[in-house]
Amino acid sequence: MLIERRKELRKQKRHGFRKAGIMIRKAVEKLIGNQPMSKEDFLEILSGYGDRAWTELLREEAVKVRKRHYGLKVFTRGLIEFTNYCKNNCYYCGIRKGNSHAVRYRLTEEEILGCCEEGHRLGFRTFVLQGGEDPFYTDEKMVGIIRKIKETYPDCALTLSLGEKSYESYRLFREAGADRYLLRHETADEAHYRLLHPLSMSLAHRRQCLYDLKALGYQTGAGMMTGSPGQTMETLAEDLMFLQELQPEMAGVGPFIPHHDTCFAGEPAGSVELTLYLLSVIRLLLPRVLLPATTALGTLDPLGREKGLAAGANVVMPNLSPVRDRKKYELYDNKICTGEESAQCLECLERRIEAAGYEMVSERGDF
Ligand code: SAH
Numbered sequence: 001m002l003i004e005r006r007k008e009l010r011k012q013k014r015h016g017f018r019k020a021g022i023m024i025r026k027a028v029e030k031l032i033g034n035q036p037m038s039k040e041d042f043l044e045i046l047s048g049y050g051d052r053a054w055t056e057l058l059r060e061e062a063v064k065v066r067k068r069h070y071g072l073k074v075f076t077r078g079l080i081e082f083t084n085y086c087k088n089n090c091y092y093c094g095i096r097k098g099n100s101h102a103v104r105y106r107l108t109e110e111e112i113l114g115c116c117e118e119g120h121r122l123g124f125r126t127f128v129l130q131g132g133e134d135p136f137y138t139d140e141k142m143v144g145i146i147r148k149i150k151e152t153y154p155d156c157a158l159t160l161s162l163g164e165k166s167y168e169s170y171r172l173f174r175e176a177g178a179d180r181y182l183l184r185h186e187t188a189d190e191a192h193y194r195l196l197h198p199l200s201m202s203l204a205h206r207r208q209c210l211y212d213l214k215a216l217g218y219q220t221g222a223g224m225m226t227g228s229p230g231q232t233m234e235t236l237a238e239d240l241m242f243l244q245e246l247q248p249e250m251a252g253v254g255p256f257i258p259h260h261d262t263c264f265a266g267e268p269a270g271s272v273e274l275t276l277y278l279l280s281v282i283r284l285l286l287p288r289v290l291l292p293a294t295t296a297l298g299t300l301d302p303l304g305r306e307k308g309l310a311a312g313a314n315v316v317m318p319n320l321s322p323v324r325d326r327k328k329y330e331l332y333d334n335k336i337c338t339g340e341e342s343a344q345c346l347e348c349l350e351r352r353i354e355a356a357g358y359e360m361v362s363e364r365g366d367f
Contacts, residue, residue: 024048031284032061037244042237049233049277062280062312065287070314074358075290075365076346077159078124078320080115081329082107086132088163089198090186092228094259094330095132101261105325106136109145113152115320115342120153122346123362127153128182128317130161137162139169143176150177157364159221164205167212174216179366181213182221184252187228188242189235196228210246219367221250225296226278227270228256236278244285249367250315251282254294257332272301276311283312290315290367299336305349306356315365316353318345 027044030037037045048054083106084095095102107115116127127149131137137145142162149158159180160173170181185206187193193203213220224239225231243251255270275297283291292315293308301307305316319326319337326338337345353360 020047024054028054028057031058031281034284034287037240037285039237039241042240043233045240045281046233046236049274055277055280058277058280058284059311062283063310065283066312066314069288072357072359073314073361073363073365074309074353075126075315075363076124076360077126077128077292077315077317078115078119078122078342079128079130079317080107080112080119081130081319081321081325082112083131083134083137084325084329085134085136086163087135088133088201090201091196091198091263092225092256092259094262094332096262099259099261102330103328105328106134107322107325109141109148111322112145113148115322116149116153116156118342119320120156122343124320125155125362125364126157126159126180127320128159128161130182131163133163139172142169143172146173146176146178155364157366164201164209167216170209170212170216170218174218178218180219180221180250182223182250182252183209183213184221184223184225185210185239185242186224187231187235188224188238192228192230192232192235195230207242210248214246214248219249219290220246221252221290222246222248223250223252225254225256225270226275227268229264229267231256231270240281240285243282247286248289250290250292251286252292252294253278253282254292254296255300257296257299257334259330259332269300272297272304272307276307279308279311279313288367290365292317295319295336296332299332299334306352309353309356309358316349316360318342318349 024044027041085104086095089096089098157179160178161182255275257269258264258267291313293305293313297304297308320342350360
């Protein structure tokens with residue numbers, strides 16, 4: 001009697017596995033075929049995480065797609081972290097307003113232009129101005145800085161990453177010459193968003209900002225951390241649904257890394273493997289997307305950025321900020337590349353990227 005029952009159970013289990021296998025196979029085929037995906041499809045795809053065969057298949061297909069659109073090119077973006085003052089209090093972020101231990105700094109217009117000059121000399125043709133949400137830089141000041149950079153370097157693309165602003169501000173920046181804007185949505189799930197941000201912030205506003213940026217003709221970047229506290233496969237499926245809906249030209253996805261002076265100091269860091277898996281999935285979902293192998297990935301794993309490229313990424317963002325201030329832009333603990341001069345940093349990265357079989361290029365690298 002018992003033996004019979006056990007046999008029956010085993011049969012059911014085998015059937016279950018087979019059925020599960022068919023579902024994921026269908027979802028993977030849809031993703032590779034670039035067909036519209038449902039949330040259930042994404043959940044199937046995510047259920048393949050941890051399975052060597054699915055991971056390998058998605059990685060290979062992602063690399064094929066990147067090659068088709070971009071060859072072996074890796075685009076560089078010179079990152080200028082121009083202020084670490086921030087009026088927000090995102091619970092995961094080291095430069096949040098509530099962190100009284102953060103040593104604050106701001107770059108002057110001259111210092112920002114100095115970073116661009118150095119960057120241009122080194123071959124960068126995209127500058128990214130990133131900072132906390134710092135009211136010191138009024139729209140007028142930003143417009144002045146943007147105009148000056150675009151006047152001096154008309155051959156360069158300018159990316160902004162200044163957080164949430166009004167449509168009007170985004171319009172002014174765009175008219176002044178800004179080409180691109182990075183604003184990670186952080187999570188597309190309401191409850192998860194609440195867990196990561198204070199009540200003064202909202203997912204609805206963040207999403208609205210992204211749609212405003214798109215409407216204004218910015219090449220727009222969204223994205224999320226992997227392994228942020230409270231993240232589940234469900235919330236990740238929501239993130240992928242949102243990326244599919246928004247169709248961003250860029251996507252920033254890197255692991256969460258705890259910062260010692262935040263509410264999440266004791267939380268575990270996100271997983272390198274899951275980040276790589278998501279990079280492959282996103283390359284397949286948005287075939288032409290400009291997808292960085294992030295500094296956070298390189299922080300968690302010494303070969304993180306190379307692995308990111310091997311999973312489907314095609315952008316790196318070396319630091320152009322003055323070495324004096326680099327350590328102060330501390331979003332998370334142990335951030336790499338905070339000690340060397342920009343030139344050294346670039347040289348080291350270029351050597352590594354070329355050794356990994358890619359070609360680091362000096363193009364603007366538009367979408
Ligand atoms: N104020 C800008 C720039 C924020 S910093 C904005 O709101 O967009 C850039 C990105 O760093 C954030 O979007 C976030 O995803 C990431 N980040 C912040 N804290 C982090 C942490 N502890 N670990 C990993 N990434 C983090």
